[in-house]
Amino acid sequence: MNRIFKYSICLILLFSVSQLVAQEIKWELIAPGVWKGSVGKPESYNLLTAAGAKPAINGLKDMGEASFPLVKEEITGKLTDGKTYLRFPLDKNEQIYGFGLNFQTVHQRGKILKLHVDHFGGKDNGRTHAPTPFYVSSNGYGVFVNSARYLDIYAGTAVKREGKNVPEAKDRNTDKTWSSRPYSDGVEILVPAEGVEFYVFAGPKPLDAIRRYNLLNGGGVLPPxxxxxxxxxxxxxxxxxxxxxxxxxxxxxxxxxxxxxxxxxxxxxxxxxxxxxxxxxxxxxxxxxxxxxxxxxxxxxxxxxxxxxxxxxxxxxxxxxxxxxxxxxxxxxxxxxxxxxxxxxxxxxxxxxxxxxxxxxxxxxxxxxxxxxxxxxxxxxxxxxxxxxxxxxxxxxxxxxxxxxxxxxxxxxxxxxxxxxxxxxxxxxxxxxxxxxxxxxxxxxxxxxxxxxxxxxxxxxxxxxxxxxxxxxxxxxxxxxxxxxxxxxxxxxxxxxxxxxxxxxxxxxxxxWYSEFAKYHFQGIPPFRAMNLEDGYQADVKKEIKTTNLEENPYVEAVSKEVKDQYMAGEYLLVAPMFAGKETRTVILPKGKWFDFYTGAYAGDGEVITVTPGLDKIPVYVKDGGIVPMGPALMHAPKSTEKLDLEIRYYGSKPGKYMLYDDDGETFNYEKGAYSFREINVAKDGNGKLKTAISGAAKGKPNTINKVSFKAMTK
Structure with a gap:
C-alpha cells in the first residue's frame, strides 16, 4: 500500500510539473507583417469568428513585407490549471498603449486590468465598452489576443524570480531610489481557456502596427x-x-x-x-x-x-x-x-x-x-x-x-x-x-x-x-x-x-472627413488618433502624470508625457479642445512647422505653445504642406448624383499632396471598384505663386466633384 501511495504521489507531481512546462508556439504568416501564434487548443469561438472579420488582403499587401518585430524565443506560452498564460517581452524604455476604450489613461504600462465588456464605471480597470485585447508598443509592433474570454492583463508589473533583466533588490530604509513597483520586462496575459491564438503585427512604426491590426479586421468602416x-x-x-x-x-x-x-x-x-x-x-x-x-x-x-x-x-x-x-x-x-x-x-x-x-x-x-x-x-x-x-x-x-x-x-x-x-x-x-x-x-x-x-x-x-x-x-x-x-x-x-x-x-x-474615413477603410489609418502616432511628436518631460485612479507610474523612461487632451484628426489636423472654465491651454506641436487652421498663420515648430483662442474657436493646427479640401456649407450631406464645388485649402510652404476620395456616398458599389482617389498636388514657386494640380475623374467611376479652386491659407 505504501509503495502504491508513493507511486501515486509521483504521478501527481509529474502531472503538475508537466502542466507548467512551456508549450510550443505554432507560428503562421497570415499576411505581410502579420503572424498568428497558437498555444494549446484554441477555442473555435473567438472574437474574430464572432465579428465575421475578413482580412483586407489588398491593403495588407500594399503595406509591404516586414520582419518579425520581436525575438520569438522571448514569447512564451504555458498551460496551467486549465488556463493559458502568455508572456511577451518588454524593453525598459518601452511604453505601451491600447487594451481597449480607456477614458482616463493613454499610457498602459504598469497597469493591471481585467478585460471585460461593461459600462465604463469611472476607472480604467479593463471593464469598458470595448475591452479590445490589443496593445501597441512605442517600439513599433502590436499584439492581439483573439479570445472571447475575460482576460487578466499584467502590463509590465510582475517580476520573474529569474531572468535576464531582473532588477536589483534595494533597501527601502536607506535607498531613495527604492520603488514599490520595480522594473518588469514582460507583458503577461492570462486566458481562462486551454489554448489561445494571438497575432503579432510588425511596424516599423506604431501606426503601421495599428494599420495592420485594423486591416486584419477588414479595414475601418466607410460610413455613408x-x-x-x-x-x-x-x-x-x-x-x-x-x-x-x-x-x-x-x-x-x-x-x-x-x-x-x-x-x-x-x-x-x-x-x-x-x-x-x-x-x-x-x-x-x-x-x-x-x-x-x-x-x-x-x-x-x-x-x-x-x-x-x-x-x-x-x-x-x-x-x-x-x-x-x-x-x-x-x-x-x-x-x-x-x-x-x-x-x-x-x-x-x-x-x-x-x-x-x-x-x-x-x-x-x-x-x-x-x-x-x-x-x-x-x-x-x-x-x-x-x-x-x-x-x-x-x-x-x-x-x-x-x-x-x-x-x-x-x-x-x-x-x-x-x-x-x-x-x-x-x-x-x-x-x-x-x-x-x-x-x-x-x-x-x-x-x-x-x-x-x-x-x-x-x-x-x-x-x-x-x-x-x-x-x-x-x-x-x-x-x-x-x-x-x-x-x-x-x-x-x-x-x-x-x-x-x-x-x-x-x-x-x-x-x-470622407476621405479620411476612406483611408481608414482601405489603409487602416484611424481617422482620430493619439499624438504619439504622429511623426516628430516628442513631449519631453521629467515625470509621468498622475491619474485619479492609479498610483504614480514609475516608467518615466518611457519616452514621453501622457497627453490626453489633444489628438490628430485625419492626415493633417491637430485638434486641441478647450474645456469650460479654461481661457488658455498649452498645445504640444510635433517637429515641423504648424499653422493655424482658421488663418494660416504660423504657430510653431516642435514646441509647446500657450494659446488663448477665445470662446468662438477650438484650437486646430495644420502641418506644413497640409491640404484640406472644403465644400459648401450644406444643410444635408450631398446626394449620390450631386456635384459640388470644392475649395482646396493649402497651408505653409512645403509641397503638399492629398488623396481625395470619391464614390457615390451611399452604396457598397465601392467594393466592386466603383470609387477613385484623386491626387491633389500644391506647391509654391520661387515667387510664392501656387502651382496646383488635381488628377482627372476616372472614366466610369462616380464623380461628385464640380469646379475646383485653390486657396493659399498662409500668406
Missing part, C-alpha cells in the same frame, strides 16, 4: 456621407408630430441635420422591447419615414435586443434565448441562425423596409446588475462569458448585414464592441459625461479599432455647451443626444451663432 453630417436624438416620448416640428425648426433656423434619432418611445413597449411601432405616437410609420426622407432626413431607431413577453415574436424566438432575462425580456442567442432570423426579420419588415436608415443598440455592454450573470446558459452552448464579450459584435454584425444585402450603407450607435469590430458601421457612446475623459476616450479609440463619439447632451453654461459642440464637430459622429433634456443646438442663445458656425464648418469639411 450622411453619417458624417449632424444627428439630433429627440426626447424619449416624442410623437411623429413632435419630430416633424423639430425637423422644421432645424430648417427654419438654418442648422444642418442629416439623421434624427428616435428613443424608446417609438416602440409600443421598451425595456424589454417589442420592436413594433407605437401606433398612438407614430400612427403611420411608413408615411412618417418617407416624409422625412423626402426632406433629406434619415431616421435612426433606438432599441435593445431583449424581447418583451408582449412582443409578437416572443413565442417563436423563446426557444432560442437564454435561461436568464434582462428586465424580464428574453435574450436572443445571436450565435444561432434561428434567433437571428426571427429578430432581424422583424426589424427588416417593420422598419428597414419602410426606409429606416440605422439603429442605436443600447445595453449590450453592462452593468452586471441588469445584464445576464456568468451562470446563464445559452441554447447554442456558448458560455455566458463568451456571449458577454461578443454580444455587441454580434448585434453589429448581423444588423449591418441587413443593410449590406440591400446595398445600402448604414451608420449607427452601439454600447458594446470588441476586437474584430473595426469594420462595423457603429460608433460607441455611453451615459458618462465628463468632457475631458471623452477626449481621452477619443484618443484611445484609435488604439482599440473602434469609433467613439464625445456627444453633447446639455450643459450648465453657454460656455460649456459651445466647448462640447466644438469637440463634437471634430469627432466620428456629430451628435446631440437629447433623449432626456430635449436640448437643441440653439438652446443656449448667447452662443447660438457660434454653434451654428461650427456646425456649418463640419459640413464644409465633409470632403476631408
Amino acid at each position: 456621407r450622411w453619417g458624417l453630417g449632424f444627428t439630433q436624438r429627440v426626447k424619449t416620448l416624442y410623437t411623429s408630430a413632435d419630430v416633424e416640428a423639430e425637423v422644421k425648426a432645424f430648417e427654419d433656423k438654418g442648422f444642418p441635420l442629416d439623421f434624427i434619432g428616435l428613443e424608446p418611445g417609438w416602440q409600443s413597449k421598451a425595456y424589454p422591447c417589442t420592436f413594433e411601432w407605437d401606433k398612438t405616437r407614430f400612427p403611420e410609420p411608413s408615411a412618417f419615414v418617407k416624409s422625412l426622407l423626402n426632406k433629406g432626413i434619415r431616421v435612426n431607431l433606438w432599441t435593445n435586443p431583449y424581447v418583451s413577453p408582449q412582443a409578437s415574436i416572443y413565442n417563436s424566438i423563446k426557444p432560442f434565448t437564454a435561461d436568464r432575462t434582462v428586465w424580464l425580456g428574453a435574450i436572443p442567442d445571436l450565435t444561432m441562425p434561428e434567433a437571428r432570423d426571427i429578430l432581424f426579420s422583424q426589424l427588416k419588415k417593420s422598419q428597414v423596409d419602410i426606409g429606416v436608415s440605422g439603429y442605436k443598440f443600447d445595453e449590450v455592454d453592462g452593468y452586471d446588475h441588469y445584464l445576464w450573470p456568468d451562470l446563464t446558459t445559452f441554447p447554442s452552448g456558448k458560455s455566458a462569458e463568451q456571449m458577454r464579450q461578443t454580444y455587441g459584435l454580434l448585434i453589429q454584425r448581423y444588423s449591418a448585414e441587413m443593410y449590406h444585402e440591400r446595398n445600402q450603407r448604414t451608420y449607427g450607435l452601439v454600447r458594446g464592441s470588441n476586437g474584430g469590430g473595426a469594420s462595423m458601421p457603429y460608433v460607441i457612446y455611453n451615459d458618462y459625461y465628463n468632457h475631458e475623459d471623452f477626449i481621452t476616450a477619443l484618443i484611445n479609440s484609435g488604439f482599440a479599432g473602434v469609433l467613439w463619439t464625445p456627444e453633447a447632451r446639455a450643459s450648465k453654461t453657454e460656455e460649456e455647451w459651445l466647448r462640447r459642440m466644438q469637440s463634437v464637430v471634430f469627432s466620428p459622429m456629430a451628435m446631440i443626444n437629447a433623449w432626456s433634456t430635449g436640448t437643441k443646438p440653439w438652446s443656449y442663445p448667447k452662443v447660438e451663432q457660434q454653434v451654428k458656425d461650427i456646425a456649418l464648418l463640419r459640413m464644409q469639411m465633409m470632403p476631408y
Whole structure:
C-alpha cells in the first residue's frame, strides 16, 4: 500500500510539473507583417469568428513585407490549471498603449486590468465598452489576443524570480531610489481557456502596427456621407408630430441635420422591447419615414435586443434565448441562425423596409446588475462569458448585414464592441459625461479599432455647451443626444451663432472627413488618433502624470508625457479642445512647422505653445504642406448624383499632396471598384505663386466633384 501511495504521489507531481512546462508556439504568416501564434487548443469561438472579420488582403499587401518585430524565443506560452498564460517581452524604455476604450489613461504600462465588456464605471480597470485585447508598443509592433474570454492583463508589473533583466533588490530604509513597483520586462496575459491564438503585427512604426491590426479586421468602416453630417436624438416620448416640428425648426433656423434619432418611445413597449411601432405616437410609420426622407432626413431607431413577453415574436424566438432575462425580456442567442432570423426579420419588415436608415443598440455592454450573470446558459452552448464579450459584435454584425444585402450603407450607435469590430458601421457612446475623459476616450479609440463619439447632451453654461459642440464637430459622429433634456443646438442663445458656425464648418469639411474615413477603410489609418502616432511628436518631460485612479507610474523612461487632451484628426489636423472654465491651454506641436487652421498663420515648430483662442474657436493646427479640401456649407450631406464645388485649402510652404476620395456616398458599389482617389498636388514657386494640380475623374467611376479652386491659407 505504501509503495502504491508513493507511486501515486509521483504521478501527481509529474502531472503538475508537466502542466507548467512551456508549450510550443505554432507560428503562421497570415499576411505581410502579420503572424498568428497558437498555444494549446484554441477555442473555435473567438472574437474574430464572432465579428465575421475578413482580412483586407489588398491593403495588407500594399503595406509591404516586414520582419518579425520581436525575438520569438522571448514569447512564451504555458498551460496551467486549465488556463493559458502568455508572456511577451518588454524593453525598459518601452511604453505601451491600447487594451481597449480607456477614458482616463493613454499610457498602459504598469497597469493591471481585467478585460471585460461593461459600462465604463469611472476607472480604467479593463471593464469598458470595448475591452479590445490589443496593445501597441512605442517600439513599433502590436499584439492581439483573439479570445472571447475575460482576460487578466499584467502590463509590465510582475517580476520573474529569474531572468535576464531582473532588477536589483534595494533597501527601502536607506535607498531613495527604492520603488514599490520595480522594473518588469514582460507583458503577461492570462486566458481562462486551454489554448489561445494571438497575432503579432510588425511596424516599423506604431501606426503601421495599428494599420495592420485594423486591416486584419477588414479595414475601418466607410460610413455613408450622411453619417458624417449632424444627428439630433429627440426626447424619449416624442410623437411623429413632435419630430416633424423639430425637423422644421432645424430648417427654419438654418442648422444642418442629416439623421434624427428616435428613443424608446417609438416602440409600443421598451425595456424589454417589442420592436413594433407605437401606433398612438407614430400612427403611420411608413408615411412618417418617407416624409422625412423626402426632406433629406434619415431616421435612426433606438432599441435593445431583449424581447418583451408582449412582443409578437416572443413565442417563436423563446426557444432560442437564454435561461436568464434582462428586465424580464428574453435574450436572443445571436450565435444561432434561428434567433437571428426571427429578430432581424422583424426589424427588416417593420422598419428597414419602410426606409429606416440605422439603429442605436443600447445595453449590450453592462452593468452586471441588469445584464445576464456568468451562470446563464445559452441554447447554442456558448458560455455566458463568451456571449458577454461578443454580444455587441454580434448585434453589429448581423444588423449591418441587413443593410449590406440591400446595398445600402448604414451608420449607427452601439454600447458594446470588441476586437474584430473595426469594420462595423457603429460608433460607441455611453451615459458618462465628463468632457475631458471623452477626449481621452477619443484618443484611445484609435488604439482599440473602434469609433467613439464625445456627444453633447446639455450643459450648465453657454460656455460649456459651445466647448462640447466644438469637440463634437471634430469627432466620428456629430451628435446631440437629447433623449432626456430635449436640448437643441440653439438652446443656449448667447452662443447660438457660434454653434451654428461650427456646425456649418463640419459640413464644409465633409470632403476631408470622407476621405479620411476612406483611408481608414482601405489603409487602416484611424481617422482620430493619439499624438504619439504622429511623426516628430516628442513631449519631453521629467515625470509621468498622475491619474485619479492609479498610483504614480514609475516608467518615466518611457519616452514621453501622457497627453490626453489633444489628438490628430485625419492626415493633417491637430485638434486641441478647450474645456469650460479654461481661457488658455498649452498645445504640444510635433517637429515641423504648424499653422493655424482658421488663418494660416504660423504657430510653431516642435514646441509647446500657450494659446488663448477665445470662446468662438477650438484650437486646430495644420502641418506644413497640409491640404484640406472644403465644400459648401450644406444643410444635408450631398446626394449620390450631386456635384459640388470644392475649395482646396493649402497651408505653409512645403509641397503638399492629398488623396481625395470619391464614390457615390451611399452604396457598397465601392467594393466592386466603383470609387477613385484623386491626387491633389500644391506647391509654391520661387515667387510664392501656387502651382496646383488635381488628377482627372476616372472614366466610369462616380464623380461628385464640380469646379475646383485653390486657396493659399498662409500668406
